[in-house]
Amino acid sequence: MVLQDFGMATSRSGADAFISNLLLAFACLLVFNNMRYYLPRREKYWYVLVISIALSSLWLLTMRVSLWGLYKEDVSYMRFMSQTSNIRYAIGFLMIGCSTMLSLLWYSQQDQQSENKRKLDMERLAREAELNKLRQQLQPHFLFNSLNSISALTGSQPEKARHMIQQLADFLRGTLKKEEQQWTTLEEEVQYLQLYLDIEKVRFGYRLQTNIDCEEAALQMRLPSMLLQPLVENAIKFGLYDTIGEVTIFISAKRVNDLLEVTVQNPFDESTSAAVKGTGFGLASIKRRLFLLFARYDLLQIKKEAQQFITIISIPQQHESNNN
Amino acid sequence: MKAIIIDDEPLARMMVKEYLQSYTHITVVEECNDGFEGLKAIQQHRPDLIFLDIQMPKINGFEMLELIDNPPPVIFTTAFEEYAIKAFDAHAADYLLKPFSKERFDKAMQKLQQQRVNVTQAIIDTALHSPAPNNRIVVKDNGKIKIIPVGQIQYLEAADDYVKIFAAEGIFLKKKTMQHFEDVLPPQEFIRIHRSYIINAQLITRIDQHEKDSHLVLLTTGARLPVSKAGYVKLKEILGI
Numbered sequence: 001m002v003l004q005d006f007g008m009a010t011s012r013s014g015a016d017a018f019i020s021n022l023l024l025a026f027a028c029l030l031v032f033n034n035m036r037y038y039l040p041r042r043e044k045y046w047y048v049l050v051i052s053i054a055l056s057s058l059w060l061l062t063m064r065v066s067l068w069g070l071y072k073e074d075v076s077y078m079r080f081m082s083q084t085s086n087i088r089y090a091i092g093f094l095m096i097g098c099s100t101m102l103s104l105l106w107y108s109q110q111d112q113q114s115e116n117k118r119k120l121d122m123e124r125l126a127r128e129a130e131l132n133k134l135r136q137q138l139q140p141h142f143l144f145n146s147l148n149s150i151s152a153l154t155g156s157q158p159e160k161a162r163h164m165i166q167q168l169a170d171f172l173r174g175t176l177k178k179e180e181q182q183w184t185t186l187e188e189e190v191q192y193l194q195l196y197l198d199i200e201k202v203r204f205g206y207r208l209q210t211n212i213d214c215e216e217a218a219l220q221m222r223l224p225s226m227l228l229q230p231l232v233e234n235a236i237k238f239g240l241y242d243t244i245g246e247v248t249i250f251i252s253a254k255r256v257n258d259l260l261e262v263t264v265q266n267p268f269d270e271s272t273s274a275a276v277k278g279t280g281f282g283l284a285s286i287k288r289r290l291f292l293l294f295a296r297y298d299l300l301q302i303k304k305e306a307q308q309f310i311t312i313i314s315i316p317q318q319h320e321s322n323n324n
Numbered sequence: 325m326k327a328i329i330i331d332d333e334p335l336a337r338m339m340v341k342e343y344l345q346s347y348t349h350i351t352v353v354e355e356c357n358d359g360f361e362g363l364k365a366i367q368q369h370r371p372d373l374i375f376l377d378i379q380m381p382k383i384n385g386f387e388m389l390e391l392i393d394n395p396p397p398v399i400f401t402t403a404f405e406e407y408a409i410k411a412f413d414a415h416a417a418d419y420l421l422k423p424f425s426k427e428r429f430d431k432a433m434q435k436l437q438q439q440r441v442n443v444t445q446a447i448i449d450t451a452l453h454s455p456a457p458n459n460r461i462v463v464k465d466n467g468k469i470k471i472i473p474v475g476q477i478q479y480l481e482a483a484d485d486y487v488k489i490f491a492a493e494g495i496f497l498k499k500k501t502m503q504h505f506e507d508v509l510p511p512q513e514f515i516r517i518h519r520s521y522i523i524n525a526q527l528i529t530r531i532d533q534h535e536k537d538s539h540l541v542l543l544t545t546g547a548r549l550p551v552s553k554a555g556y557v558k559l560k561e562i563l564g565i
Contacts, residue, residue: 141379144403146331148422152339205334207357240332241381244358269382 012077013243015070020063027059028099035103039111044104052097060085060094064075114291139233142199149203164202171195185217186253186260189228193251196229198234207239209248218253221260223315224293230286231311238309260315268309283311325350326369330362330385331377331401336422340375340401343429357381359468371396373436378402385468386451387462391469393499395444399432404465413450415443437463462507463489463496470496474513478527478545480505490500490547515562517541517555525562 031051040047064081079103095229146168153161173193197210232251240245250265283300290299294316301311327350329337337355344350353369356362358381366374376398378385386408389395400419402408410421418432419437461472476492482502489496506516516522523541530542531551539551541559551559 140404144422145336148339148403148424149333149335151423152335152342155342156338188325203333203335241379243535244381 004023007037012071012074016067019066020088021089023059023063023066024095025091027055027096031055031096031100032103034099035107039104039107048097048100048104051100052093055096055100056089056092059096063088128324145203146199158199161204164199165243167195167202169197171199182224183222184225185219186214186221186223186262189223189225190219190251190253193228193232197236197249204240207246208236209246210251211248213252214251214253215254215255218260221253221315221317223260224289225288227289227313227315228262229263231262231283231313234283234310235264235266235309238268242268256314258317260317262315263310263312265308265310267307268304270304270307286313325373326353326371326375327351327375328354328362328369328371329367329375330356330365330380330388331357331375332357332380333377336377336401339423340429342499347433359383359385362388362467363391363469366392366396376400378405378408383462383471385425386448389444389448390452390462391464395442395448397436397439397442398444398447399436400447408451411447415446417443417447443487449504459510461489461498463498465494465496472496474509475524476525477509477514478524478543479547479549480514480522512562515555515558516559517549517551517564519552521549521555523549528563529555533560 011313064085067081068078083219146164150161150168171192174195194212197208201208201210228251232249235249247267251262253260253262255261283302287297287300289319290313291297297318299314299316301312301314303312326467327344329340329352331337331340341355343351344352350373353371354365356365360382362376363375365371374396376385376389378400379402380388383461385400389398400408400412400417400421401424402419403422409419418435419430420428459474461474461477463470463472470493472489472491472493477491478492480502481488481490483497485499486497487500487502487505489498500522501524502516505522507515509522513525514522523543527543527545528541531546532540532542534550537553539556541549541551543549
């Protein structure tokens with residue numbers, strides 16, 4: 001309409017407005033879409049400036065070329081076109097600049113939101129893992145059943161009940177202490193295992209027998225704490241729950257060159273153990289831990305012989321500096 | 325009244341026996357170490373009440389109960405089994421969480437007396453369906469208990485009130501519905517291809533057109549089984565063809 005005041009035909013001013021605005025909208029859309037795929041992280045404002053200058057130049061050029069194509073015989077219009085180029089450029093630059101800025105803000109915010117969500121998800125996962133670990137360490141099944149045994153003993157054999165409470169307390173204290181220290185001697189670890197086995201023996205009575213045989217030379221060798229316990233736990237679980245009748249768990253340790261070799265053996269039933277998928281889990285996590293400690297996958301061996309499940313774990317003896 | 329206590333921990337059994345002393349009309353006719361002994365004792369004595377632990381050697385408490393026709397009322401004693409507790413709650417059955425007090429024990433006994441219907445069967449069904457699909461099936465074979473890992477099952481065939489289980493080691497019968505097995509077996513590995521057939525998808529070698537609306541599936545074992553129209557849709561979906 002302003003153009004009409006300059007004494008121009010309606011059709012001409014209309015076409016002018018239509019083409020320039022269409023091209024401008026197209027440029028803005030281009031910027032907006034572009035941001036979806038590429039969001040500048042550094043020197044954002046330079047990016048906005050450069051994009052705006054480049055795009056508005058391109059816009060002006062395209063507009064002039066297309067209008068020239070349409071109305072090149074109209075000399076007065078063409079002159080008017082050249083005269084208003086500067087102001088057109090300024091308007092175009094402002095419009096494109098604004099839309100670039102807005103889309104930059106919009107996508108930055110979107111980005112931020114998805115980043116926040118990812119962080120929250122990660123935190124939630126970490127929390128769940130932590131909780132699972134705690135639950136695992138508490139061994140609720142073991143704990144509640146032990147308490148039940150104590151409860152049963154208090155009526156008829158209070159002395160035995162008191163003894164078992166003591167063992168359970170020592171065992172739990174050991175569990176808490178183990179969290180702090182990373183390495184321990186085999187002697188200490190075996191004492192701790194003995195507590196655990198004694199409690200289990202009270203629970204299962206005659207069904208559970210144990211046989212621990214450690215070489216003198218191996219007793220002072222070192223190993224990561226809490227490594228053997230899940231192994232023995234596994235052995236008891238599958239020894240007791242996979243077979244019927246008496247079960248003997250064998251634990252032995254010896255020195256083989258620079259390795260501490262611990263063997264845990266329990267009876268199992270080959271025909272049904274395939275059905276128990278849980279078997280692998282305990283061992284898989286031990287394997288993983290050994291890998292994290294020593295970067296080796298060959299430290300845990302599993303053998304199945306004559307209805308016996310045998311796990312052999314080898315622990316490299318590290319230098320003193322690594323022991324803590 | 326006759327009662328049987330089944331628990332793999334002797335002290336746990338002692339506890340129940342001690343609490344039962346004040347119930348003079350109840351006699352403990354047998355104590356059992358595991359589900360095998362339990363099954364035998366139940367068939368022999370036909371008790372009016374069972375005290376049953378859930379985690380036991382070889383087969384758990386539910387798997388044992390599943391092998392009994394018309395199981396008697398049961399008071400479950402357990403230390404920590406979340407899925408089991410869901411099953412009890414679903415049927416408003418009482419259970420004892422170890423360790424439990426005499427008062428708590430008395431309450432469970434009272435509740436059991438007030439219960440008009442025996443909910444044992446309903447509990448078994450719920451418990452065996454959850455939480456995850458089972459990885460084994462327990463059956464009775466000539467009075468002996470047989471544990472079949474699901475991977476060894478080739479296919480199942482409906483046979484009146486029973487289901488025939490074709491496994492690597494032979495054919496076993498179980499008094500259950502096809503629907504039951506469809507629910508219990510891992511759904512990605514076992515496909516109900518027909519009203520009367522469920523197959524192990526791992527063993528499929530070929531699917532042939534049979535008549536206009538039906539197909540035949542060939543298993544690696546040589547078995548040829550009919551596929552219904554609906555079964556064919558399911559088969560295609562799971563195998564991705």
